[in-house]
Amino acid sequence: MKTTKIIASFVAALSLSSCLDSPSNDYHQITQPQSEIAYANTPSGRVSFMSIQEWRITPLSSNDWLTIDQLSGPAGYYNVLNVTFKPNTTGQWRYSTFLLQDMTSSDVSCNFAIYQYATRGDGSMGCAALVKKITGSDGSEINLTYGINSLPMEVKMSKNGELLRQLSFDFGSDSIYTIHDGNITLKSKYNNGFQPTEAFVSSTDTITCGTSGQGSLTRPIFLHNTKKKSAGMSIDFVNQETGVDAARAADSVRYLYISEEGAHEWHKFKTDCSTNVENRYQSVDVNQLFMGVEKCDPYCLLGIFRYTRCSYIYKSMTDQDKTYILEPTLNSDRSVRELKVTDPDGQVITYTFEY
Numbered sequence: 114m115k116t117t118k119i120i121a122s123f124v125a126a127l128s129l130s131s132c133l134d135s136p137s138n139d140y141h142q143i144t145q146p147q148s149e150i151a152y153a154n155t156p157s158g159r160v161s162f163m164s165i166q167e168w169r170i171t172p173l174s175s176n177d178w179l180t181i182d183q184l185s186g187p188a189g190y191y192n193v194l195n196v197t198f199k200p201n202t203t204g205q206w207r208y209s210t211f212l213l214q215d216m217t218s219s220d221v222s223c224n225f226a227i228y229q230y231a232t233r234g235d236g237s238m239g240c241a242a243l244v245k246k247i248t249g250s251d252g253s254e255i256n257l258t259y260g261i262n263s264l265p266m267e268v269k270m271s272k273n274g275e276l277l278r279q280l281s282f283d284f285g286s287d288s289i290y291t292i293h294d295g296n297i298t299l300k301s302k303y304n305n306g307f308q309p310t311e312a313f314v315s316s317t318d319t320i321t322c323g324t325s326g327q328g329s330l331t332r333p334i335f336l337h338n339t340k341k342k343s344a345g346m347s348i349d350f351v352n353q354e355t356g357v358d359a360a361r362a363a364d365s366v367r368y369l370y371i372s373e374e375g376a377h378e379w380h381k382f383k384t385d386c387s388t389n390v391e392n393r394y395q396s397v398d399v400n401q402l403f404m405g406v407e408k409c410d411p412y413c414l415l416g417i418f419r420y421t422r423c424s425y426i427y428k429s430m431t432d433q434d435k436t437y438i439l440e441p442t443l444n445s446d447r448s449v450r451e452l453k454v455t456d457p458d459g460q461v462i463t464y465t466f467e468y
Contacts, residue, residue, distance in 0.1 A: 132213075132223040143168060146213055146225040152306035152357075153201035153232055153239025154262045160194045160227065167216040168192075176209035179227060185216070198229055200263070202240040206231045206358055231358045233263060234306025235416030236424075238393045242448040246467040247397070253406035253462075255414075263396065264307055268411050280411050292417075294318070308419055322418035331355065333420035335413060345369040346413055348421060360393070360424035362386040370408070380432045386425040394447035395466065398422045402464055403430060403437045403454050426452075444468075 132143055146162040160181065169185040182195040201207060208228040215221035233239055243263060247255040252273040260266045270278040283291040290303040292313060299313035299320060313320040318339050326332040326349075334347040346368050353361040363384045370378040392399060400423055401414045413421045426449070430437045435457035442451040452464040 132221060143213055143215055143221060143223060145223050146211075148196070148225070148227050149305055150357075151196075151198050151227075151229040152234045153230055154234060154264075154307070155198055155229070155305045156262055157198065158196045158227075158305060160196055160225070161192060162213065162223075163191050164215070165189060166218065166221075169214055169216055171212045171214065173210040173212055173224070174208075176211075176227075178207065178229070179209060181211075196227060200239055201229045201231060204231055204238055204240050232393065232419075234304070234308045234419060235396070236393060236398075236419035236422040237396050237416060238391075240446070241394050241396055242444070242446060242468045243396045244448075244466055244468060247402070248465045248467070249402075249406060250461075250463040251405065253464075255406065255409075257397070257415075259396070262307065265396075265415050268415060270406055270409070270411060272406055277406065278411050306419075309417070320412065322421065324420065333418070335410075335418055335421050337410070337412065341373040343369070343371040344410060346410065346421060348423060360391065362389075362425050363423040363427075366423070366430070368404075368408070382430040382432045382437075384423070384430050385428040386423065388426070388428045390426045390441055390443070391424060391447060392422065392426045393424055394443075395449050395468075399441065399449050399452050399464075399466075400427050400439070402452065403427070403439060405462065 132145060142165050144163040146160050148160040149158045151158050164186070166188045167186065170181060178199045178201070180197045186192055206229065208226045210224060210226045213223045213225060231239055243259050244257055246257070254271050256269045258266045264284060265282050267281045269276065279295060281293045284303060284307055285291065288302050290301045290309055292299045297315050297318050299315045299318055301309040301311050301313045304310050318337065320337045322333060322335045324331060324333050329352045331350045331353065332347050334345070336345045337343065346366065348363050349365045350361045351364040353359070363386065366382050366384055368380045397414050398416055401409045412418065416422050426441050427439050429439065437457065438455040440453040441449050444450045448468065449466050451466065454462045
């Protein structure tokens with residue numbers, strides 16, 4: 114726990130948001146505690162408040178999934194308490210409530226709650242199985258490794274023995290997120306869900322994901338620009354919930370590829386999610402495989418930007434008169450065991466997932 118002795122402005126600061134027995138009693142005050150909401154794989158957080166007198170915290174509900182490092186303390190401090198979380202594998206968001214009380218005046222108290230989402234920062238469920246290997250019947254192979262907090266450490270993508278992409282990931286203790294993409298090193302900052310909070314930048318590459326839209330439309334847009342080529346994806350959610358844990362069905366999705374020679378490839382797919390088969394019970398976004406491993410972007414596959422993930426596996430994707438059909442087979446834990454993709458020419462690739 115961190116504590117800071119309160120200076121002369123303490124009483125004035127308290128007046129912004131406080132719990133007290135009498136508006137005129139400046140000697141028995143505590144401010145409403147503030148805390149960050151945690152994702153399913155967030156390991157730690159903080160609760161902060163001010164107190165004039167000695168204080169204590171009493172749990173009011175079940176809280177075996179979190180620990181506050183100190184439940185009582187001295188008078189006259191700005192208090193920052195450390196909170197540690199267990200991974201949320203329940204499939205539901207959860208919260209615990211607490212009572213913060215002035216130990217010298219029982220009438221001065223505040224109730225507060227600490228929340229944890231059901232989903233990880235990457236958009237998968239907290240109970241989602243971690244995909245270790247994907248093998249395609251076309252000779253493609255994707256190998257993945259993970260570290261603590263269900264975070265990706267490395268991904269290798271190949272076809273018929275030829276390495277196509279290799280990325281490694283480092284989440285520094287200084288909140289610096291580093292990705293080694295081949296011989297390129299990109300850096301950003303990350304939040305408590307291990308999601309980037311700004312663009313990834315290197316001397317040659319820029320990777321961004323922003324959101325546009327108006328009215329009932331929300332459109333996350335992913336762009337990877339280099340000096341020689343670019344790739345982009347956008348996904349449209351129309352009349353969908355916007356909550357962090359909300360399951361969202363995509364209305365359409367766009368892909369853009371610009372080659373080193375300047376050739377443009379543009380697709381706009383109308384998507385059908387009518388089977389309502391969830392895409393959040395394995396660590397990867399299986400929808401990204403539909404055009405083959407060569408066009409499968411590893412950043413979107415791994416949910417590096419959570420809002421590029423449609424919550425459901427597409428039943429079909431149609432660009433003008435060309436349709437891809439996706440047919441998943443699930444494990445008992447709702448993760449994907451096998452995904453069969455039929456392209457517009459009738460060619461079939463079957464992807465097998467290992468965990």
